[in-house]
Amino acid sequence: MDKIKTEILVIGGGASGLSAGISATRNGAKVIIVDREEKLGGILKQCIHNGFGLKYYKKEMTGPEYANNLIVEAKSLNIPILMQTSVTKVTKMQNGSFKVKVVSPNGLKEIIAKAVILAMGCRERTAASISLGGTRPVGVISAGSAQKMINVYGQMIGKNVVIVGSGDVGLIMARRLYFEGANVIGVYEINSIPSGLNRNIVQCLNDYNIPLHLSETVVEVLGKDRVSGVVVAKVNPDFSFDLKTRRVIPCDTILLSVGLVPETDLVSNDIVINKLTSGAVVDDNYQTSTSGLFSCGNVLHVHDIVDDVTMESIDAGKCAALFVKNKLTEGKKFKVLTGNLVRYSVPSYAEGGQGFLNVKFRVSGVKKDCFITARLADGTVIAKRPAKIVLPAQMEQVVIDKSKIVGDLTISVEDN
Amino acid sequence: MEKVFDYEVGIIGAGIVGAFTFDTLVTNGVKTCLCEAGEDVSLGASKANSAIIHAGYDPIPGSNMARLNVKGNKMYEEVAERLGEKLLKCGSIVVADETGLDGIKELYERGLANGVSGLKILNKEELHALEPNLNDNLCYGLLAKTAKVVSPYNFTISLCEEAIINGGTLKLDYPVDKLEFKNGGWKVSSGKNSFTCHYLVNCAGAGCDKINELAGAEKLNLTYTLGEYILLDKSEHGLVNRPIFPMPTKLGKGILVAPTVAGNIICGPTAKLIDKYSTRVTSEGVIEIREKTKNLVNGIDFRKAIKLYAGVRVKEGKDFILGFSKLVPNFYITAGICSPGLASAPAIADEILQNLQKCGVKTHKIAIKRRKPYINTQNLTEEEFAALIAKNPKFGKLICRCEGITEGEIEQVLKGVITPLTVEGIKRRLRATMGRCQGSFCLPMIIDIMAKYYKIDPSQVIIRGKTSLVTSRVKEAGIYSQKEEEEPKTNG
Ligand SMILES: Cc1cc2nc3c(=O)[nH]c(=O)nc-3n(C[C@H](O)[C@H](O)[C@H](O)COP(=O)(O)OP(=O)(O)OC[C@H]3O[C@@H](n4cnc5c(N)ncnc54)[C@H](O)[C@@H]3O)c2cc1C
Numbered sequence: 063m064d065k066i067k068t069e070i071l072v073i074g075g076g077a078s079g080l081s082a083g084i085s086a087t088r089n090g091a092k093v094i095i096v097d098r099e100e101k102l103g104g105i106l107k108q109c110i111h112n113g114f115g116l117k118y119y120k121k122e123m124t125g126p127e128y129a130n131n132l133i134v135e136a137k138s139l140n141i142p143i144l145m146q147t148s149v150t151k152v153t154k155m156q157n158g159s160f161k162v163k164v165v166s167p168n169g170l171k172e173i174i175a176k177a178v179i180l181a182m183g184c185r186e187r188t189a190a191s192i193s194l195g196g197t198r199p200v201g202v203i204s205a206g207s208a209q210k211m212i213n214v215y216g217q218m219i220g221k222n223v224v225i226v227g228s229g230d231v232g233l234i235m236a237r238r239l240y241f242e243g244a245n246v247i248g249v250y251e252i253n254s255i256p257s258g259l260n261r262n263i264v265q266c267l268n269d270y271n272i273p274l275h276l277s278e279t280v281v282e283v284l285g286k287d288r289v290s291g292v293v294v295a296k297v298n299p300d301f302s303f304d305l306k307t308r309r310v311i312p313c314d315t316i317l318l319s320v321g322l323v324p325e326t327d328l329v330s331n332d333i334v335i336n337k338l339t340s341g342a343v344v345d346d347n348y349q350t351s352t353s354g355l356f357s358c359g360n361v362l363h364v365h366d367i368v369d370d371v372t373m374e375s376i377d378a379g380k381c382a383a384l385f386v387k388n389k390l391t392e393g394k395k396f397k398v399l400t401g402n403l404v405r406y407s408v409p410s411y412a413e414g415g416q417g418f419l420n421v422k423f424r425v426s427g428v429k430k431d432c433f434i435t436a437r438l439a440d441g442t443v444i445a446k447r448p449a450k451i452v453l454p455a456q457m458e459q460v461v462i463d464k465s466k467i468v469g470d471l472t473i474s475v476e477d478n
Numbered sequence: 479m480e481k482v483f484d485y486e487v488g489i490i491g492a493g494i495v496g497a498f499t500f501d502t503l504v505t506n507g508v509k510t511c512l513c514e515a516g517e518d519v520s521l522g523a524s525k526a527n528s529a530i531i532h533a534g535y536d537p538i539p540g541s542n543m544a545r546l547n548v549k550g551n552k553m554y555e556e557v558a559e560r561l562g563e564k565l566l567k568c569g570s571i572v573v574a575d576e577t578g579l580d581g582i583k584e585l586y587e588r589g590l591a592n593g594v595s596g597l598k599i600l601n602k603e604e605l606h607a608l609e610p611n612l613n614d615n616l617c618y619g620l621l622a623k624t625a626k627v628v629s630p631y632n633f634t635i636s637l638c639e640e641a642i643i644n645g646g647t648l649k650l651d652y653p654v655d656k657l658e659f660k661n662g663g664w665k666v667s668s669g670k671n672s673f674t675c676h677y678l679v680n681c682a683g684a685g686c687d688k689i690n691e692l693a694g695a696e697k698l699n700l701t702y703t704l705g706e707y708i709l710l711d712k713s714e715h716g717l718v719n720r721p722i723f724p725m726p727t728k729l730g731k732g733i734l735v736a737p738t739v740a741g742n743i744i745c746g747p748t749a750k751l752i753d754k755y756s757t758r759v760t761s762e763g764v765i766e767i768r769e770k771t772k773n774l775v776n777g778i779d780f781r782k783a784i785k786l787y788a789g790v791r792v793k794e795g796k797d798f799i800l801g802f803s804k805l806v807p808n809f810y811i812t813a814g815i816c817s818p819g820l821a822s823a824p825a826i827a828d829e830i831l832q833n834l835q836k837c838g839v840k841t842h843k844i845a846i847k848r849r850k851p852y853i854n855t856q857n858l859t860e861e862e863f864a865a866l867i868a869k870n871p872k873f874g875k876l877i878c879r880c881e882g883i884t885e886g887e888i889e890q891v892l893k894g895v896i897t898p899l900t901v902e903g904i905k906r907r908l909r910a911t912m913g914r915c916q917g918s919f920c921l922p923m924i925i926d927i928m929a930k931y932y933k934i935d936p937s938q939v940i941i942r943g944k945t946s947l948v949t950s951r952v953k954e955a956g957i958y959s960q961k962e963e964e965e966p967k968t969n970g
């Protein structure tokens with residue numbers, strides 16, 4: 063079997079893997095990127111709409127354009143890239159290095175790396191994960207698959223479409239299907255607030271008069287061969303269904319946009335997983351519970367916008383480069399805890415010192431005119447910023463001066 | 479002069495019973511034709527059940543069920559070996575709380591009466607040592623060492639393939655709609671097509687009443703009991719090591735938690751009498767499964783559910799109905815083959831063979847040509863895998879990431895003995911799209927592979943039945959055509 067040696071192996075060639083690989087290379091490390099698909103870019107390849115890059119490149123692009131920027135940069139740095147190469151196993155060896163097994167049409171290979179960056183992205187939740195019952199006809203498809211069918215394979219997947227869940231991918235697909243001539247009957251969201259970004263509600267639904275039904279969901283799939291309809295019902299505040307409000311809506315296709323889950327399965331038995339994100343527990347260096355194993359992008363936690371993925375992955379790539387040069391300082395780590403209204407935060411551990419720590423988090427409910435704080439255990443505020451509104455749909459960030467981190471800290475949303 | 483028929487025996491219905499019968503007859507030198515309404519084999523009860531080869535302690539002593547279950551159980555291992563099918567020799571346990579010892583003893587006695595070996599009553603310690611995740615309230619267990627777990631649809635497919643390799647004929651897409659007894663044999667028609675056979679066996683599962691009616695045989699009164707399931711991700715592997723049953727009731731064996739051959743966990747089935755055959759999963763059913771399994775196993779994580787499904791038990795009275803019709807000649811009925819039908823199927827087939835022999839059907843054991851099991855790259859050593867990719871690089875191209883299925887594996891199945899014409903046919907043979915993402919990554923790729931292989935448009939790639947996912951466009955790209963519509967069209 064072929065053996066390849068490198069300092070850093072990046073698993074995944076999407077926005078995250080490319081950004082991390084570029085950053086690690088710029089920081090002096092020898093890097094290899096592997097991706098199982100035929101082309102680089104990950105999920106961006108199928109996101110042919112625009113709105114990418116405003117934050118990082120200060121320029122509006124489509125998904126493939128955004129990816130292309132990274133691909134051009136990676137190529138200009140001559141980063142070796144192995145395509146159609148799937149990682150099947152990652153093992154930490156006695157000497158601290160990693161043995162990574164890959165399979166490709168060229169055969170099996172073993173890659174030995176001092177550090178590994180996980181950048182495998184995420185997958186979509188399925189009908190079973192929302193306990194969607196009924197029959198099992200053809201025509202129930204996840205929003206991301208529908209996006210791939212239409213944008214990559216050029217195949218249309220339905221005529222009269224109901225969308226379950228108001229995740230961003232579903233909203234984008236509502237508009238896409240409309241463009242392709244489908245009748246998008248409506249988007250049904252179990253929560254009282256949408257789970258996608260407001261800009262997508264406006265630009266993808268409102269602009270095309272596609273109705274959004276909040277606190278209403280699909281409770282049953284109908285149809286024998288092809289989907290023939292759905293049963294929808296209003297949802298009570300305790301999330302039980304108000305069965306009196308049941309009605310049948312005829313349709314031939316059901317798109318599921320009910321959330322994304324990090325694809326950590328490759329390593330989930332070997333590292334500590336955050337139950338709330340399904341991604342790895344990491345410290346402020348994006349290092350997982352296994353030393354030398356780093357994680358960033360959607361495999362760490364689901365991001366709303368790709369610019370944040372790039373910025374996070376640049377940090378992670380740099381840390382991995384420092385690690386392989388034995389220059390990654392690892393002082394005493396303090397816990398980063400979740401306080402009022404904060405559902406999860408990344409990273410879970412951080413140390414004091416120089417520079418800034420960027421904590422990313424999501425809230426569990428809506429709040430207007432509030433403050434985001436980071437406090438030490440004794441109540442000392444070490445970071446505080448006002449927020450007009452916080453929403454579960456939107457990833458929030460708070461920047462903390464590291465010199466102030468002298469103990470465990472808690473991130474909260476507060477009134478004042 | 480002896481009358482000439484196309485086949486000596488015709489079988490209607492390619493579920494597990496029809497498949498075992500087909501294989502048994504063919505390998506005993508009987509010219510046999512199996513016909514099936516669906517586009518593939520194993521589309522009825524045999525594709526959605528608990529997949530357990532029961533030990534046989536449950537049926538009433540003296541019943542068909544008791545006799546055939548115990549006998550069938552003993553036959554499975556050899557067949558699995560020959561076909562290259564997976565079989566978990568894990569045993570099973572019926573569990574009971576502190577009030578349930580009498581019930582456990584009763585089952586044990588019934589098992590002995592039925593001739594079941596390998597039964598053992600477990601005390602609390604023994605029980606929890608075998609199954610550490612059981613609910614603490616459970617104090618007694620009946621361990622049945624001979625119980626096994628298989629993949630019922632893979633068994634059905636393999637049996638049919640073996641029969642075909644050895645000279646049997648399979649007719650798919652052949653919904654039988656007319657039966658005539660002529661010249662001492664049966665004419666079996668489906669639309670314009672027909673064949674003749676000397677003897678006919680009804681293995682039509684939920685359709686057995688209709689087949690009896692077409693033949694003019696005994697009237698059957700079928701009842702339907704829905705059984706819903708929740709299937710959990712492979713990440714939950716090891717939650718239980720063998721099927722865990724509650725105490726059986728009049729309604730059935732109860733909602734169980736069991737491993738599958740692929741390493742998933744199933745929870746179910748419910749038992750709800752329905753008036754029409756339908757495999758619809760109800761929200762009440764899902765709730766019932768969640769509630770009831772709590773009493774069996776601790777810490778079942780239903781967030782790891784990857785599929786909800788259901789099967790229908792087709793019953794006629796309390797026992798299997800088996801034997802020649804008393805109203806029409808040369809017509810063998812298998813009806814009401816509910817649980818333990820899977821466990822009993824090889825024994826049912828064996829009895830059919832014996833009964834046909836008694837009628838004078840000539841048989842001789844043939845030297846069975848072995849079926850070549852499909853390559854599963856997951857089961858290969860690294861050397862074998864590398865050699866395979868060197869020969870055909872498509873075996874190195876991963877398509878279904880959750881189950882580790884490559885393009886090479888999909889192509890070999892497309893070239894298989896029974897060519898699957900649907901995505902679901904590929905799924906049942908290989909498990910592609912059956913994993914935790916349920917095909918959200920690989921379905922578009924599989925449709926693409928099939929379109930290229932069959933040289934058809936993706937809109938002609940069938941997912942199941944006659945239905946495709948891809949539809950034609952309603953109109954050309956909307957935004958452009960909308961603009962066009964705004965401009966008034968002048969017609970010349
Ligand atoms: C369907 C979808 C639509 C989205 N739409 C938008 C949008 O409109 N706007 C926006 O700003 N953000 C959007 N996002 C958010 C997302 O944050 C970014 O688009 C970003 O591209 C994610 O990058 P990533 O590299 O983390 O993951 P991905 O782009 O998913 O890349 C992961 C890569 O890793 C590869 N890989 C995984 N496992 C292995 C393995 N074992 N071996 C080898 N390779 C492997 C995969 O093939 C893939 O190429 C969307 C996300 C999804 C899932």
Ligand SMILES: Cc1cc2nc3c(=O)[nH]c(=O)nc-3n(C[C@H](O)[C@H](O)[C@H](O)COP(=O)(O)OP(=O)(O)OC[C@H]3O[C@@H](n4cnc5c(N)ncnc54)[C@H](O)[C@@H]3O)c2cc1C
Binds near residue numbers: 528652792
């Ligand atoms: C929820 C549930 C759980 C179960 N669990 C177990 C278990 O753990 N262990 C066990 O031993 N048993 C179990 N069983 C029972 C077992 O699944 C059945 O006994 C067995 O699958 C019946 O097989 P069959 O071949 O008789 O019927 P089927 O598999 O239903 O096959 C009948 C076939 O006949 C075809 N057909 C019908 N009409 C026509 C026609 N007119 N022309 C041509 N073809 C026709 C159908 O298309 C179908 O393919 C369970 C059943 C259910 C529903």
